[in-house]
Amino acid sequence: MRSSSLYRRLLVRLWVALSLVLLIGAFGAFAAARHIGAFVHDRWLYDSAMTLAQQIKPKAGRAALEIPNAAMEMFEWDTVDHVFEQVRSRRHGAFFGNATIPLPASPLLLDQPYFYDATVGHRPIRIVAVAMQNPVEPEDVLIVQVAETTLKRQALVAEILLYVVPLQLLLLVLAGFATWLAVRSSLRVFDEIAADLAGHDPDTPLATAQIDNAPAEIKPLLQSLNQLIGNLAEAQQTQSRFIANAAHQLRTPLATLQVQTERALREADPVRHREALAHVKVALERSSHLARQLLTLARSERSAASALQMSAVDLTQLARDELEGWVDAADARGIDLGLEAPADAVELIAERHLLRELIGNLVDNAIRYGAAGGAVTVGITPAPVSLYVDNDGEAIPPAERPLVLERFYRRADTQGEGCGLGLAIAQEIAGRHRATVEIADNPHRPGTRVTVRFNASDRPPADALAAPA
Numbered sequence: 001m002r003s004s005s006l007y008r009r010l011l012v013r014l015w016v017a018l019s020l021v022l023l024i025g026a027f028g029a030f031a032a033a034r035h036i037g038a039f040v041h042d043r044w045l046y047d048s049a050m051t052l053a054q055q056i057k058p059k060a061g062r063a064a065l066e067i068p069n070a071a072m073e074m075f076e077w078d079t080v081d082h083v084f085e086q087v088r089s090r091r092h093g094a095f096f097g098n099a100t101i102p103l104p105a106s107p108l109l110l111d112q113p114y115f116y117d118a119t120v121g122h123r124p125i126r127i128v129a130v131a132m133q134n135p136v137e138p139e140d141v142l143i144v145q146v147a148e149t150t151l152k153r154q155a156l157v158a159e160i161l162l163y164v165v166p167l168q169l170l171l172l173v174l175a176g177f178a179t180w181l182a183v184r185s186s187l188r189v190f191d192e193i194a195a196d197l198a199g200h201d202p203d204t205p206l207a208t209a210q211i212d213n214a215p216a217e218i219k220p221l222l223q224s225l226n227q228l229i230g231n232l233a234e235a236q237q238t239q240s241r242f243i244a245n246a247a248h249q250l251r252t253p254l255a256t257l258q259v260q261t262e263r264a265l266r267e268a269d270p271v272r273h274r275e276a277l278a279h280v281k282v283a284l285e286r287s288s289h290l291a292r293q294l295l296t297l298a299r300s301e302r303s304a305a306s307a308l309q310m311s312a313v314d315l316t317q318l319a320r321d322e323l324e325g326w327v328d329a330a331d332a333r334g335i336d337l338g339l340e341a342p343a344d345a346v347e348l349i350a351e352r353h354l355l356r357e358l359i360g361n362l363v364d365n366a367i368r369y370g371a372a373g374g375a376v377t378v379g380i381t382p383a384p385v386s387l388y389v390d391n392d393g394e395a396i397p398p399a400e401r402p403l404v405l406e407r408f409y410r411r412a413d414t415q416g417e418g419c420g421l422g423l424a425i426a427q428e429i430a431g432r433h434r435a436t437v438e439i440a441d442n443p444h445r446p447g448t449r450v451t452v453r454f455n456a457s458d459r460p461p462a463d464a465l466a467a468p469a
Contacts, residue, residue, distance in 0.1 A: 014179045029160075052144050058136040085099075091140045110132060260277075321356070338376070346382045350454075361422040362422070365389075367391075387454075439451075
């Protein structure tokens with residue numbers, strides 16, 4: 001497919017518009033000149049008709065018109081056209097003229113000229129007719145008609161075209177050339193900007209001077225490009241940091257797995273062999289947990305808001321279903337796992353699977369870092385919709401609360417086998433749902449409360465609630 005050219009598109013559109021303007025101007029000039037020429041010739045016909053009318057005299061009780069032959073020859077003389085005249089009375093008929101000129105189709109008004117076209121002897125003519133009161137018989141009306149053939153008029157049209165058409169063509173060529181120069185010089189700035197961008201470091205934003213010195217129409221494009229460069233650089237840094245952190249986090253369980261596997265292979269003592277295999281199992285569980293969290297984090301990052309499969313979800317039922325999967329993990333640490341939620345459904349618009357991952361990571365985080373033999377409580381409030389998870393482990397100081405939401409961050413001397421991704425995943429998924437994550441002290445006993453507050457506009461209308469799948 002042939003690529004579209006802005007240069008060609010501008011030239012074509014400007015030339016087409018320019019051609020139409022010149023064409024309209026040519027037609028307008030031609031029509032104006034033709035109108036003026038016709039007006040001049042019609043005025044001559046009218047003047048000739050009034051000259052004849054002034055020569056009407058009474059004779060033998062009737063109106064008559066007697067003009068010497070020499071005067072008539074001068075009146076009818078024309079090197080190009082033939083001149084015809086006729087004077088008639090409505091009562092007595094025609095009494096002067098050199099041809100029979102047809103009357104107009106419309107009625108005539110006294111002393112008002114009427115111009116129209118007809119033919120005399122198969123030749124097209126232009127006629128003026130003037131009705132006037134008979135000076136001899138007031139009750140009678142005289143009609144004076146003067147006509148001429150249209151050769152001069154046609155010659156005038158041809159002469160106008162002879163001058164207008166070449167002039168318009170010359171103007172079209174000159175204007176087209178000027179348009180080409182203007183478009184070419186104006187678009188040259190794109191080539192200069194492209195040359196600058198070709199040698200630009202993709203990791204650094206555009207210089208302010210590059211944007212300020214650009215034409216006003218290109219500044220939004222450069223500003224958007226600058227923003228894109230910044231976003232790409234930030235995404236690259238985030239990805240590099242994520243890969244480095246993931247590699248660092250995976251190195252420890254993999255190294256442990258390798259050491260304990262080699263130990264199990266060397267040990268002949270069944271007890272020590274079993275201990276080594278137990279360490280292998282722990283390393284495998286940690287690696288599996290880390291891999292699962294990394295995949296969840298990657299999936300939540302890729303789930304743009306427009307790509308999420310949003311639907312009406314019962315948050316209470318979803319939390320209840322997710323808690324069932326964490327009963328064994330809680331029992332292993334002697335933790336009392338509970339749910340505090342209203343009896344009625346708490347509905348909101350969300351992506352079901354990601355929201356369940358959010359709840360699971362918060363519960364997992366509370367079990368891992370809560371006190372053994374303590375309690376973990378998941379609570380849901382309907383107005384506004386929010387979900388909180390309480391544990392009775394060590395409280396997180398206010399200064400460290402923003403840090404624990406970052407990936408792979410672990411507080412010093414933290415108890416529990418974690419990798420610092422649980423809260424980061426919850427933060428990422430909450431962001432995809434326009435929700436916020438807040439960390440505070442447990443209001444009922446020593447420990448931590450993590451709250452996810454959802455946007456009020458994410459609640460579905462009453463008639464659109466769907467039963468949870």
